[in-house]
Each structure stands twice: as structure tokens, then as C-alpha cells.
Amino acid sequence: MRIMGLDFGSKTIGVAISDALFWTAQGIKTIRRSNKELDELEELIREYEVMEIALGYPKNMNGTIGPRCTLTEEFAEVLRSKFGLEVKLWDERLSTVAAQRTLLEADMSRSKRKNVIDKMAAVFILQGYLDSRQMKKT
Incomplete structure (x- = not known):
């Protein structure tokens, strides 16, 4: 059993x-x-035996909810009804910035960064969620 992290963008996930x-x-x-x-x-979900999804929730920097949050909430409902899994909305502020910084530090070219940025943002979203779960256990 595993947890899946998703970065839900307008063109890619x-x-x-x-x-x-x-x-x-x-x-x-x-x-x-x-x-x-x-x-x-x-x-x-089937291949990795996913039991839960952490879905990036794109709040504005001041913590308010904008139009992208509404689309994300709708997508979360689609995921819940289709897969019957718990879907947690996880504050993703700065996850893409952190992913870009990491890829720049790795000296990755712009074209390669473009192909992996959303996957890396999903890693930051999921890692934040996993760390939060671990903190609650201690």
C-alpha cells in the first residue's frame, strides 16, 4: 500500500x-x-496499490482560495467518486518554486526541466504530506 501525490496543472498532472x-x-x-x-x-493506482491521494491545493500566497482551487476541489471529487480513495488537499504553495530550484541546482537544461517540473512538484507535495504524517505519529 502506498500514497500517491499529484500536482494538478492545466496541461499536465x-x-x-x-x-x-x-x-x-x-x-x-x-x-x-x-x-x-x-x-x-x-x-x-492499481500498479502501486494506492490507498490515499495527496492532491496539491494551489492556495494564493496570502492563504486565500482562487479559481485554481475550485478546479482542484472538483478534480478531487472526481478522484474520490471514481476510485473510492481518500483524497487529501495539500497546500502546495512554493512546491513548483522548490522543484525549479532543485532542477536548476542540478544544472538541468530548460527543455528537460519543462518535461519533469510537474513530476518534481508532485514529489515536493507528497514529501510534505508524508513528513506531516510522520510528525503526527511522534
């Missing part, structure tokens, strides 16, 4: 998955938004 002990997040895929993204997610 970044996907990360936890290890079996819920300590670390690994990026696994960037899915192009189309009418088949739910099928791809379903395959990954």
Missing part, C-alpha cells in the same frame, strides 16, 4: 508515489491532460 513505509516520495510520471488521464491514474 505530475505524479509521485511513496515508498511502502511512507517515508519518501519518488516522481514516477507526468501525465498529459486529455480525456484519458483518469485511465492512466487508474493503472498507476
Whole structure:
């Protein structure tokens, strides 16, 4: 059983998955938004035996909720009804910035960064969620 992290963008969905002990997040895929993204997610949910989803929730920097949050909430409802899993909305402020910084520090070219940024943002979202779960246990 694992936890999946998602970065829900307008064109792509970044996907990360936890290890079996819920300590670390690994990026696994960037899915192009189309009418088949739910099928791809379903395959990954089955393959990794996902029990829960941490979905990035794009609050504004001042903590308010904007139009992207509404779209994310609607997507969360679709995920809940289609897969019957718990979907946690996780504050993703600065996850993309952190992912970009990490990729720049790795000296990755702009074209390569573009292909992996959403997957890396999903890693930051999921890792934050996993760390929060661990803190609650101690």
C-alpha cells in the first residue's frame, strides 16, 4: 500500500508515489491532460496499490482560495467518486518554486526541466504530506 501525490496543472498532472513505509516520495510520471488521464491514474493506482491521494491545493500566497482551487476541489471529487480513495488537499504553495530550484541546482537544461517540473512538484507535495504524517505519529 502506498500514497500517491499529484500536482494538478492545466496541461499536465505530475505524479509521485511513496515508498511502502511512507517515508519518501519518488516522481514516477507526468501525465498529459486529455480525456484519458483518469485511465492512466487508474493503472498507476492499481500498479502501486494506492490507498490515499495527496492532491496539491494551489492556495494564493496570502492563504486565500482562487479559481485554481475550485478546479482542484472538483478534480478531487472526481478522484474520490471514481476510485473510492481518500483524497487529501495539500497546500502546495512554493512546491513548483522548490522543484525549479532543485532542477536548476542540478544544472538541468530548460527543455528537460519543462518535461519533469510537474513530476518534481508532485514529489515536493507528497514529501510534505508524508513528513506531516510522520510528525503526527511522534
